Amino acid sequence: MRLRNNHAFTLIELIVVIAMISIMLAFSLPRLDVSFFSDNERKLSSWILINVKALKDKSVREQTLFVLNIDLDNNQMWPSSGLVAEAIEETDETVETPKENVYKLPSGYRLTDVEFINEDKTTSGIAEIHFYRKGYSDKALIHIEDDDNLHYSYLIEPFLPHVKIIDEYIEF
Helix, strand or coil: CCCCCCCCCCHHHHHHHHHHHHHHHHHHCCCCCCCCCCHHHHHHHHHHHHHHHHHHHHHHHHCCCEEEEEECCCCEEEEEEHHHHHHHHHHCCCCCCCCCCCEECCCCEEEEEEEECCCCCECCCEEEEEECCCCCECCEEEEEEECCCCEEEEEECCCCCCEEEECCCCCC
16 A cells, blocks of 8 residues: 655645735735925924924923924024013013024925914014913914925914824915
């Protein structure tokens, strides 16, 4: 009597195993970070997102007013303590706010305007977005344009910690 000893796999068995491995890999591998944003746009967006959240948190934690200064003429932004802003309001003087941690927009990007709800747009000079002790901020839109005439709007909501990024020019 002869025993049959097959040590090979059939074609169907191989196809099933390869298909199962492919399905498991498709679900287990992390999704590739394919982004339509350029590196400079990502840096710009990250700076705005991180600083808005940090200013909201810091204003509550330290119980003081903070300001995000946006210099539309020089394409710069910087956070500052609201103690300077409060002193200016009390004395009604025009005082230059100290520029610490100034962020200059990457080349190819420019600030077009800052819009506050129920107010006119600020198209030149320095616009100030206030972050208050109670954890809210001014509702504002920061508009940025790149060299390809693409517009980006950054919506800062008063009671939300995050910023909404819209890939077009929107208004209130």
